[in-house]
Amino acid sequence: MDNFDLRKYLAEGKLLKEDLIDKIKKLKDYNKTEDSLKYKKYDITYDKDENLYSVFLKKGSGDSSDMPEFESSSPEKVKKYLAEGRLLKEEIMVDTTVMVDPNNTLMSNASDEEIDYIKANITSVPKMPVEDFIDIYDEYLDRFYDEADPLDLQIKALQIHIDKGALTREEAIEALAMLQGQDVEEFEDEFLAEGKLLKEESAGVFIGWADDMLGMEEPTFPKGTELKLRSKADAGKTSLTYYFQLADKKGDGNLQMYITVGDEPSIKYRANNLDDNKVKAYIDKRKDDFVSYFDFVAQNNSKEEMGKKYHVGSGYEDKVTDEDVASIKDGIKKLKSLKIETF
Numbered sequence: 001m002d003n004f005d006l007r008k009y010l011a012e013g014k015l016l017k018e019d020l021i022d023k024i025k026k027l028k029d030y031n032k033t034e035d036s037l038k039y040k041k042y043d044i045t046y047d048k049d050e051n052l053y054s055v056f057l058k059k060g061s062g063d064s065s066d067m068p069e070f071e072s073s074s075p076e077k078v079k080k081y082l083a084e085g086r087l088l089k090e091e092i093m094v095d096t097t098v099m100v101d102p103n104n105t106l107m108s109n110a111s112d113e114e115i116d117y118i119k120a121n122i123t124s125v126p127k128m129p130v131e132d133f134i135d136i137y138d139e140y141l142d143r144f145y146d147e148a149d150p151l152d153l154q155i156k157a158l159q160i161h162i163d164k165g166a167l168t169r170e171e172a173i174e175a176l177a178m179l180q181g182q183d184v185e186e187f188e189d190e191f192l193a194e195g196k197l198l199k200e201e202s203a204g205v206f207i208g209w210a211d212d213m214l215g216m217e218e219p220t221f222p223k224g225t226e227l228k229l230r231s232k233a234d235a236g237k238t239s240l241t242y243y244f245q246l247a248d249k250k251g252d253g254n255l256q257m258y259i260t261v262g263d264e265p266s267i268k269y270r271a272n273n274l275d276d277n278k279v280k281a282y283i284d285k286r287k288d289d290f291v292s293y294f295d296f297v298a299q300n301n302s303k304e305e306m307g308k309k310y311h312v313g314s315g316y317e318d319k320v321t322d323e324d325v326a327s328i329k330d331g332i333k334k335l336k337s338l339k340i341e342t343f
Contacts, residue, residue: 233319261331
């Protein structure tokens, strides 16, 4: 199982979600490039000469045939088929103990009445379909936690399932949508877009970045994040810089981060009233996230889109070149090995 952070994925979805139809439309001619789109249990390809999209079951999905499951020249019809195909999947099974107590602390802090209820009505069945779990879990919340919002616990619980290999990332995302009462196929496009997974002060930043490593009592993101590009045509060298700030709502500690890729990649910070060793440990832990973020930006934006969305100032938006993009991608590769610097 490759490393996958469900919380980070959901936050990225809020920031950078690309509609499935757009991904289908971007497919290149398979006959020339062998380009394909992997979606759940399917591989989708495009034949330019025939103007035809083909949907295949992935190998190991229970069908050894090379014949496509569906073909159409319409991306919209392909998306509709993929949505309907989900109904044919096996039930998503969840571990009831993990789902009700992902932090492994509830059973030592809850009342005897609550513990007895959990044992009798929830964990007495170790594993069950997520649809069945929803019903008994809702009854449990209504009885002991009126109007509670269990979203954070659900994300943690499903992340544990992913890490243990019990669920695929796609299954976990579907399970979360069902637990939240959302239509599975519209979850990423509508639910995430409404910002329900992100607190207002942290919008634009991976949720997991505000952890407790820094010793902040209540870390928040007081200002919007920034992603700024300068091209060689503008500044003589290429730079794409991501900035964010963390501050403690209940204290005076704060951290400013500048992560740059391009000709001169760097990771720099300025911290006030924070332990320097904790700050460096925090940044070192976040390096994989920095790489994931820049990778996503680089892979999902053409040079024209980068110029339009991120270039600083005006007059150079259409000057971003292939050389700039190559420099950015090369800088991303160097991020994890960079020395952490202070301003």
